[in-house]
Amino acid sequence: MTAPLRKTLRKHALALVTLLALAAAPFLGFGDGFALGLLARAMILGMAAVSLSLLVGGAGLVSLGHAATMGIGAYTVVAFDAAGISEGLIVFPAAITAAAAYALLTGAVSLRTSGVHFIMITLAFGQMAFFTTSSFSSLGGDDGYTLYARTEWLGTRILDSRLTFHFLCLSLLALVWVGGSLLLGSRFGRVLRAARENPQRALAVGFQPYPYRLVAYVMAGAVGGLAGALLANATEFVSPALLSWTRSGELLFMVILGGVGQLGGAILGALAIVLLEESLSHLLVYWRLVFGPLLVLSVLFLPDGLVGAPLRLRAAFRFASPKRRNADA
Amino acid sequence: MSMLLVQALNGLQFGVLLFLVAAGLSLVFGVMDLINLAHGVQYMLGAYVAATLGVWTGSFWLGALLALPVALLVGLALEWLVFRHLYRRDHLSQVLATFGVILTVEEATRALWGSAPQTVLEPSGLSGGPLGGVEIVAGLIYPTYRLVIIGVGIVVPLLLWFLVERTRAGMLVRAGATHPAMVSALGVDIRRLFTIVFAFGAMLAGFAGALASPIFPVAPGMGDTVLILCFVVIVIGGVGSIRGAFIAALLVGLLDSVGRAMLPDLLRLLLDPSSARQTGAALASMLVYIVMAAILFFRPAGLFPGGRSA
């Protein structure tokens, strides 16, 4: 009973510690408006990255159009805002449904391809969504749209408190992570993984991977929509840039940097990228001269991503100083 | 009708530039199975070097010519430093690492040259003056330089085709693309082959950048838009296929310029002018992607499946 629990805890230690640190951050000197805003952005992008990681790591589906689901979630908030509706019980379900519907439509087509072609077809749909939003002149077009107010819940403006918003994002992030991990561990997840590792065998055993993949794609889209609706609330400004392919790329980089093998990696990746960008750009003018090489080095020396780093470091340490370890023992 | 001709010429010219970049990308992808996002950086560097050396030597042509060896050297250096270590890695690692390279090189460009677009000398002799243009529509002179680009864009693919299909080196490249282990077992130094292909692709992209420098803004990030269109080109054309890349590049170039010119006018028949403009512009930008999605849906391996289908 306790052994599997301990094993699970150890496996997810890094992600758990990160979530605890995020919960404690407001009381450890990161409680001012700016820091909370930054952390909120990191957590929201983390949520989107976890959902993408479900596709990439779980189902082997590398989507380069995931930002579109975030953008659709955000633009749903915008469309309701322009119509004068900001009740969360209407806006949030609508944002999630819209993004899921987009995922269902595009997924039904995209999932007929695989590999690089899947990457490119998701990119194509993402670009179509991008140009569509930039042609909505009533919602600001290319110039973007500033929200009148954050979303209300039953008429109360609780999201205006940054601390409330922080913990809302944190709990949703934890929920998405735990839910996604449970899903991957279930029979459903095993079918997805089997289809990724050996499509022929999965077919031979009698599994048609297509419907499983489509369900996973729609679920990831729904979480993307949720993240988008939150992001619109965090920045109170939405522009088509949110849907650009570079943003999709960024989400993908978060997943890869964190480590494709575990969903928790996406959280680490998102935090690392957002916080590194922020702190480096504050310290240095040409900060990407440091950030770029860091990414390259992470690929060369951390093949399992950030989640694999502690294990790798431990292994390297053991290898470097076997004698001292013996002495200690 | 003559309007359409000019638009078609513009489309061709954009198409051949896309081909020059996409050819290298497709070769590297087809032969080494490496997704190199940083290929657009070579295009940008080609333009920067041509612009700077052009101003420095006082001749655009000299600058463009000198850009070739510089692009080649940068390509070799990057291959040696980074890409060489990525050949055996999965696509995702390649994507992240080459993205890191983009960030680094673009930031270095910004640090060296600044964020503002560079001034580029006019290609002397071919802009203004008696040889400056050809009057193809009454009252409109089409610049000779743009015709030269189209000409170059037709000669280079022919040369490439000859190199790949009719020479020993080309044969090795083709063989390396489909059966790398076999070629290696036959005693061919596959590493060196890779390096040569890579550097050659880098040089082509740099050449495209140099050619494009008088027409498009020479600024950091100029490679990113081209890069994504080049991926569209190689996926439509079929990964690893030079012929496919050429046809797909022309298709993308034509769709882009003709769509940009015609769609708003066509939509005006259906919508009021201001929304026709807005929707037309959005649709024109989308056109390339709609076509790509359709092609992938009906022919998942592209128009000319060749090499590896990854």
Added chain:
Amino acid sequence: MNRRSFLTTTAATATLAATGGFAFAPSIARAQNQAVKVAFVGTLSGPGAALGTHLRDGWLAGVTRLNNQLGGRAVETLVIDDELKPDVAVSKVRAALERDKVDFVVGVVFSNMLQAIVRPVTESNTFLITANAGPSTLAGKGCSPFLFSSAYQNDQPHATMGQAAQDLGYKRVFILVPNYQAGKDAVAGFRSRYKGEVVDEIYVPLSQLDFSTEVTKIAAAKPDAIFTFMPGALGVNLVRQYRQAGLANIPFLSTFTVDESTLPAQGEAALDFYTAATWAPNFDNPHSRRFVQEFEAAYGYVPSNFAAHAYDAAHMLDAAIRRTKGDVADKAALRTALEAGDFPSVRGALRLGPNHFPIQDFWLCKVAKRADGKFQTETVRKVLTADADSYAASCKMG
């Protein structure tokens, strides 16, 4: 739209009333010794980079002229590049407000950047001085007690050109502008005073630099003149390609397309092309002459309208802070001081309208080559006198 302006206005009046009551909080005395922090926001990368550079150097030249002080207090400028991306502008400006706690935000080249940042800035009760962009919405219904302009409302230079086209007797005009708010404002402004036929109106993406398609269309339409608004590198390429295509015999009426920020790159290609402006380097008043001379000595190029308006913005803030005796925390007093608008301008006499936008003269200018080989715009004649923008009437601020 109504709800937005209502919310902003009520919120702003409420805070103004509240802060007005605590004019001498104890923290002010300590704040007096600290430098006044100003965030300069401009487009310093991409096709519009030259404009942002002019705007920034104009601001810095103004601050230098004032001995690095505004109203007697030391000043510290934080330069922000909005990269012409609204999302980047918003996040950087938010960081400046929340992390760096700036007292003022100045600058802004492009209207869409101003529209993206205006609410984050004014809702945090920080004064925003635009030294260039002046979209119609912000001069009218969306005006704010915290928003001031040292430049003009977008429509005005274009209306000046419309009036000039009307005066010159052109019957058929072809219009070519970028597809964003200021482009649409340009068309509206030009058409407000031009009554002839508009052969075609073309909108191009703001990032477009290849005009071969559009040049072809102009040649086919054979208009009496073209009217265009193509800031920065867009203008450089358009002018070059226009001249290359042999269309220079069709009069080129423009706004912000041929000016000192683009002329070094356009050179001879822009010679004799028209533009409309509030100021030109050949203005003959002592303040303006000193500005041009000092600016050229410091930065090595001829200043444009952008530089002049930013230079004036520094003097505008200087005069206001001097009036409040160095107090930048008392927002109500600062607002009254800014509204007085009694600062020395390179444009000569100037006053602010009820929407905080200047009321001033507008000129038709033409590109000329100076004796030293540099290019500059020179005044041809005054087109509009003491012109107020048409949106001021719909501005209701508390």
